[in-house]
Amino acid sequence: MSATVSRAVRRGPALAAALAVAAVLAAAPADAPAVENGGIVVGTVVLAPAERRGPVPVRNQGFVRRVPNALKSPRALDPLPQIVVVLDGATPPEEDRRPPTQPVRYSILGESFEFPLLPVVVGSVVEIRNAGRGAPRLYSPGAADLVPPDPIGPRGERKTRKIEPALQTFELRDRESIHLSGRIVAFPHRYTALVAADGKFTIKDVAPGMWKVRIWYRDGWAEAPEEVVEVVAKKESKPVKVTLPAKLVTRPAR
Amino acid sequence: MFWSKIWFFLVAVVAGVTLTLALVMPRPAERATLVSETNRLSRACVITEILLRDFAQSRIQLAEQTARVTGLDTVLLESTRGDIVSGSSYSTAKKILTDEVNFGTARKGEEEVAYRPDLILALDGRGRVVARSGRDETLYGDSLAGYFLVDDALDGYLRDDLWMVGGQLYLVAGAPVVTAHEPEWAGAMVIGEAVDKEFATALASQLHVNLTFYAGGQAVAVSDAAQIHEEMLARAQTMLKRPRGGDCKATEAFSLTSGDEAYSVLLARLPGEAGATGAFYSVYVPQEKAIGFSGTIKAVTKNDLSFSHFPWLRVAVVFLLMIGVGIALMIFEADQPLRRLSADLVLLAKGESERLAEDKHRGKFGSIARSVNIALDKLHRETRAARRDLDQLLGPLPDQEAAGSGAHPTSAAVTDLGAAFTPPPAPPPPSEFRFTDGGMRLGGGPGPAAGMGPGHASAGPTAGPAPGFAFDASGAQRVSPTDSRLPSKPVGLPDSGRRPSGQSPISARAPTPRPPVPRTPLGATPPPATDPGVGGSVQQEDFLASATGPGRTQQISIEDDDEEDTVVAGQRAAANLARAGGAPSAEPDDGPQYRAIFDEFVALKRRCGESTDNLTFDRFLTKLRANRDALIAKHRCRAVKFQVYVKDGKAALKASPVR
Numbered sequence: 002m003s004a005t006v007s008r009a010v011r012r013g014p015a016l017a018a019a020l021a022v023a024a025v026l027a028a029a030p031a032d033a034p035a036v037e038n039g040g041i042v043v044g045t046v047v048l049a050p051a052e053r054r055g056p057v058p059v060r061n062q063g064f065v066r067r068v069p070n071a072l073k074s075p076r077a078l079d080p081l082p083q084i085v086v087v088l089d090g091a092t093p094p095e096e097d098r099r100p101p102t103q104p105v106r107y108s109i110l111g112e113s114f115e116f117p118l119l120p121v122v123v124g125s126v127v128e129i130r131n132a133g134r135g136a137p138r139l140y141s142p143g144a145a146d147l148v149p150p151d152p153i154g155p156r157g158e159r160k161t162r163k164i165e166p167a168l169q170t171f172e173l174r175d176r177e178s179i180h181l182s183g184r185i186v187a188f189p190h191r192y193t194a195l196v197a198a199d200g201k202f203t204i205k206d207v208a209p210g211m212w213k214v215r216i217w218y219r220d221g222w223a224e225a226p227e228e229v230v231e232v233v234a235k236k237e238s239k240p241v242k243v244t245l246p247a248k249l250v251t252r253p254a255r
Numbered sequence: 256m257f258w259s260k261i262w263f264f265l266v267a268v269v270a271g272v273t274l275t276l277a278l279v280m281p282r283p284a285e286r287a288t289l290v291s292e293t294n295r296l297s298r299a300c301v302i303t304e305i306l307l308r309d310f311a312q313s314r315i316q317l318a319e320q321t322a323r324v325t326g327l328d329t330v331l332l333e334s335t336r337g338d339i340v341s342g343s344s345y346s347t348a349k350k351i352l353t354d355e356v357n358f359g360t361a362r363k364g365e366e367e368v369a370y371r372p373d374l375i376l377a378l379d380g381r382g383r384v385v386a387r388s389g390r391d392e393t394l395y396g397d398s399l400a401g402y403f404l405v406d407d408a409l410d411g412y413l414r415d416d417l418w419m420v421g422g423q424l425y426l427v428a429g430a431p432v433v434t435a436h437e438p439e440w441a442g443a444m445v446i447g448e449a450v451d452k453e454f455a456t457a458l459a460s461q462l463h464v465n466l467t468f469y470a471g472g473q474a475v476a477v478s479d480a481a482q483i484h485e486e487m488l489a490r491a492q493t494m495l496k497r498p499r500g501g502d503c504k505a506t507e508a509f510s511l512t513s514g515d516e517a518y519s520v521l522l523a524r525l526p527g528e529a530g531a532t533g534a535f536y537s538v539y540v541p542q543e544k545a546i547g548f549s550g551t552i553k554a555v556t557k558n559d560l561s562f563s564h565f566p567w568l569r570v571a572v573v574f575l576l577m578i579g580v581g582i583a584l585m586i587f588e589a590d591q592p593l594r595r596l597s598a599d600l601v602l603l604a605k606g607e608s609e610r611l612a613e614d615k616h617r618g619k620f621g622s623i624a625r626s627v628n629i630a631l632d633k634l635h636r637e638t639r640a641a642r643r644d645l646d647q648l649l650g651p652l653p654d655q656e657a658a659g660s661g662a663h664p665t666s667a668a669v670t671d672l673g674a675a676f677t678p679p680p681a682p683p684p685p686s687e688f689r690f691t692d693g694g695m696r697l698g699g700g701p702g703p704a705a706g707m708g709p710g711h712a713s714a715g716p717t718a719g720p721a722p723g724f725a726f727d728a729s730g731a732q733r734v735s736p737t738d739s740r741l742p743s744k745p746v747g748l749p750d751s752g753r754r755p756s757g758q759s760p761i762s763a764r765a766p767t768p769r770p771p772v773p774r775t776p777l778g779a780t781p782p783p784a785t786d787p788g789v790g791g792s793v794q795q796e797d798f799l800a801s802a803t804g805p806g807r808t809q810q811i812s813i814e815d816d817d818e819e820d821t822v823v824a825g826q827r828a829a830a831n832l833a834r835a836g837g838a839p840s841a842e843p844d845d846g847p848q849y850r851a852i853f854d855e856f857v858a859l860k861r862r863c864g865e866s867t868d869n870l871t872f873d874r875f876l877t878k879l880r881a882n883r884d885a886l887i888a889k890h891r892c893r894a895v896k897f898q899v900y901v902k903d904g905k906a907a908l909k910a911s912p913v914r
């Protein structure tokens with residue numbers, strides 16, 4: 002669900018809002034089965050001002066250095082696509098810690114994955130679908146058995162093995178190009194959400210209780226102020242505002 | 256000769272060094288060529304990088320200009336706001352790219368032609384293709400977001416990159432599209448240039464090298480047909496492991512062969528996304544073949560040997576210097592000493608000096624002079640010994656010695672050697688005694704008859720009975736089996752009409768007939784005895800002795816040419832015999848034998864037309880006994896045998912010691 006929201010956020014504000022409302026309506030209280038009694042956690046990730054975040058890092062260079070255009074200042078670094086909001090500090094029910102029975106889809110759209118970072122429940126299987134025109138040969142550095150090495154043709158699909166252990170990032174790369182890259186990270190439960198382009202996030206069907214809001218950035222926990230949110234069954238929590246520092250520093254999960 | 260040898264050694268060393276340099280010289284030249292090729296490759300590599308950078312800069316400017324084309328911003332912004340790229344957006348953008356955009360011109364050969372990039376992409380704000388030109392022109396709507404260049408262009412940056420698309424390498428540049436009225440991100444423009452054979456050839460022609468671009472593990476653009484790609488790709492693996500930067504200077508050129516052609520190759524990585532996946536380019540040139548010494552000689556041109564390129568003057572000076580020093584040393588150390596020695600020898604031959612001046616000659620020439628002096632000394636000693644023998648045989652020669660002393664007052668040695676070295680001042684006596692050493696030639700010259708023999712009796716006929724002793728080692732005087740002087744040959748009697756007048760047959764004066772005796776050989780001769788009849792008229796004897804060594808035959812010939820000399824010689828022989836052992840005693844035992852010899856000798860003289868008037872048996876007998884005794888004493892033999900033979904048309908007698 003959170004993936005769907007994020008994709009919608011990327012593709013259009015209106016669609017994202019509709020999906021968020023739907024997600025909120027689908028929330029259930031924590032002491033009952035999560036789907037029925039869970040609450041909804043909403044919030045916003047606030048970035049530091051653009052001038053403090055700095056420019057987009059240089060990922061590669063051609064014969065000459067890149068230069069900003071003269072008509073408008075370039076965009077600042079936007080870490081939101083690679084941020085996952087994670088609830089922590091309480092024990093979710095068993096059913097929310099089980100991986101989904103169906104594979105989690107992770108699509109390749111042209112020359113990039115639909116999300117830079119895909120959160121899944123530990124033990125999930127990810128189905129990679131190629132929606133582009135190329136035929137990437139994916140591999141995961143450090144986890145050779147994660148994904149089949151053969152090329153994935155247009156409209157082709159490949160399933161990964163179970164994504165585990167938790168809190169470990171698995172990077173997917175293409176052997177034919179360096180720009181096609183995606184990350185899969187497994188969490189112990191499903192209380193995670195990607196962040197929309199405007200910084201908003203929604204986590205549905207959260208078990209009632211007091212939860213800490215944590216930020217996962219790329220490969221580890223971001224050093225950011227922890228926010229605590231109280232989840233009430235079948236209710237939306239007070240909006241959580243997580244303010245990120247200008248320079249995001251992560252620490253290993255373990 | 257020391258300095259001549261040193262000089263020869265130096266010249267040989269110089270020649271050897273020169274030859275060595277000539278043989279070795281091509282190798283440094285080849286290495287220098289290789290270094291030059293390497294530098295050339297390095298420069299070409301750097302220039303290639305510079306040109307590619309310039310091209311990238313130009314392409315970025317072109318992309319920026321294209322991004323500012325009127326109307327494109329509106330289309331892209333509208334497409335960005337939509338969920339999908341509409342067909343109308345595609346058509347509008349396509350029309351703008353086709354009709355509105357002027358990409359300028361490019362030089363193709365000798366003329367300027369309209370330029371159009373191989374790849375033109377108009378992207379909306381989400382990275383989706385709204386329109387494209389060139390490759391896959393009819394496709395649109397696909398997302399290129401994710402390319403670093405596209406993301407950077409959408410973020411507002413101008414940059415370049417290298418893409419590998421569908422097996423084709425592209426040099427691409429991107430620029431953001433910003434709306435004109437209110438600055439808003441509308442999309443991006445991407446301009447691409449395919450790196451193909453045409454591109455590689457054009458670039459290589461500017462650098463005068465060969466150029467090949469590799470991407471995706473294969474050669475994607477080549478300027479030359481050399482099939483060296485597999486080895487090139489294998490070599491590139493080592494380079495790809497090194498840190499990036501400065502490949503043209505950091506990497507070393509290496510050699511590759513394709514068929515019979517060798518190439519010097521330099522590799523350098525390409526930047527951008529393609530570079531990150533192993534794209535690189537190679538600059539290579541054919542290697543100059545090793546031509547070696549003969550090839551170098553063949554490669555010499557006429558211009559190389561001109562005065563402006565070759566130091567002929569210095570070479571000539573060095574050559575003349577070497578020749579001059581060598582000749583000077585030869586003159587100083589060989590010619591001049593040899594000339595001095597030759598002059599000394601001439602003086603010696605003329606008798607103007609007794610010995611060679613050893614101190615005047617150096618080195619080997621001094622040795623030669625010393626050797627000659629030693630030979631002269633030995634000759635003197637032998638002459639004195641012979642003189643003593645003759646004195647024992649014939650008695651002292653006071654008159655001759657006195658006469659010799661008067662004629663040659665220099666020294667006694669000269670007097671002794673007079674027969675060998677001094678030309679006769681007077682005609683030779685009619686008969687002579689000559690000792691001939693067949694194994695050793697002394698005195699040289701034309702022969703004893705000309706000036707060495709009897710002529711040395713400087714006193715001449717008036718000085719008394721000059722013995723005329725001479726050493727004759729001339730080969731012409733040597734007896735050979737075919738020589739007419741050999742004994743025991745039947746000698747034809749001359750016709751009576753040819754006999755010289757005034758000569759009577761000797762038989763008229765000969766003693767009474769004797770029983771015939773064998774001519775040769777004569778048997779053992781009893782001990783010598785004095786002959787009381789020595790004081791009679793004795794024919795002068797000429798001893799021609801050939802003593803080639805102990806135990807060899809010594810010959811004595813007796814001729815009767817002049818009665819007066821014969822008488823004197825006979826008197827001296829008698830005196831000698833008397834001094835040696837008293838008066839000769841009669842020896843009845845050997846009389847018959849000597850009679851036979853006498854008869855044979857007389858008969859032979861007659862056949863030769865010689866006079867036998869003054870020849871008597873007694874004197875003959877006395878002489879033979881004296882000779883026999885002298886030879887026995889000299890050679891320590893037990894007997895002497897006599898043989899009669901013809902020499903120079905005259906009868907002669909030869910005595911041989913029997914051991």
